[in-house]
Amino acid sequence: DAKTTQPPSMDCAEGRAANLPCNHSTISGNEYVYWYRQIHSQGPQYIIHGLKNNETNEMASLIITEDRKSSTLILPHATLRDTAVYYCIVRSGGDYKLSFGAGTTVTVRA
Amino acid sequence: EAQVTQNPRYLITVTGKKLTVTCSQNMNHEYMSWYRQDPGLGLRQIYYSMNVEVTDKGDVPEGYKVSRKEKRNFPLILESPSPNQTSLYFCASRQQGALGYTFGSGTRLTVV
Numbered sequence: 171d172a173k174t175t176q177p178p179s180m181d182c183a184e185g186r187a188a189n190l191p192c193n194h195s196t197i198s199g200n201e202y203v204y205w206y207r208q209i210h211s212q213g214p215q216y217i218i219h220g221l222k223n224n225e226t227n228e229m230a231s232l233i234i235t236e237d238r239k240s241s242t243l244i245l246p247h248a249t250l251r252d253t254a255v256y257y258c259i260v261r262s263g264g265d266y267k268l269s270f271g272a273g274t275t276v277t278v279r280a
Numbered sequence: 281e282a283q284v285t286q287n288p289r290y291l292i293t294v295t296g297k298k299l300t301v302t303c304s305q306n307m308n309h310e311y312m313s314w315y316r317q318d319p320g321l322g323l324r325q326i327y328y329s330m331n332v333e334v335t336d337k338g339d340v341p342e343g344y345k346v347s348r349k350e351k352r353n354f355p356l357i358l359e360s361p362s363p364n365q366t367s368l369y370f371c372a373s374r375q376q377g378a379l380g381y382t383f384g385s386g387t388r389l390t391v392v
Binding site: 204206211212213214215216217219266267268269270271272273 | 284311313315317322323324325328330336338339368370372379380381382383384385386
């Protein structure tokens with residue numbers, strides 16, 4: 171799996187958009203970008219994934235650069251409940267393993 | 281409700297006393313996996329299963345066993361637990377293809 175680089179932490183104001191960057195410069199053509207989050211020792215929660223097109227669901231949007239070497243997860247209106255560790259992971263569709271890095275600790279402040 | 285159910289949520293046991301942590305999913309997923317999470321080390325994969333009767337080692341399989349006799353169940357077995365297996369354990373499952381995993385709520389195990 172390609173390695174990812176994320177900032178260790180970031181703060182966000184409640185109600186504002188949170189933009190979480192991820193670098194994955196060695197990503198292969200068949201590898202997807204996945205985002206998960208973990209809220210204080212709960213099980214990680216799948217958020218969104220994409221291959222090369224931008225994706226949006228009820229939780230977030232995923233913007234992948236044209237060269238696929240980086241991506242941004244956007245939480246459009248952050249709430250206090252979005253405070254969590256966010257993990258950016260790249261893997262191919264057939265891979266059985268998720269390799270979690272340290273992630274980004276996001277703190278949403280009132 | 282679609283979910284992965286782990287039991288127990290909390291367990292304190294003594295060194296050497298065999299234990300089993302159960303994991304069950306109701307989504308008919310092919311893939312299941314066990315992870316442990318430790319401070320400073322993050323989430324590490326213990327074992328995974330691609331389907332019934334098909335399992336393989338992850339990154340940290342020593343001291344653990346698994347079985348996959350039915351599609352919905354994937355128990356984690358500690359034959360002789362040791363204090364270094366004190367950890368937070370997560371079970372996860374997903375459908376075939378490029379989809380996301382669903383994780384259970386976790387089992388916090390303490391071995392004294």
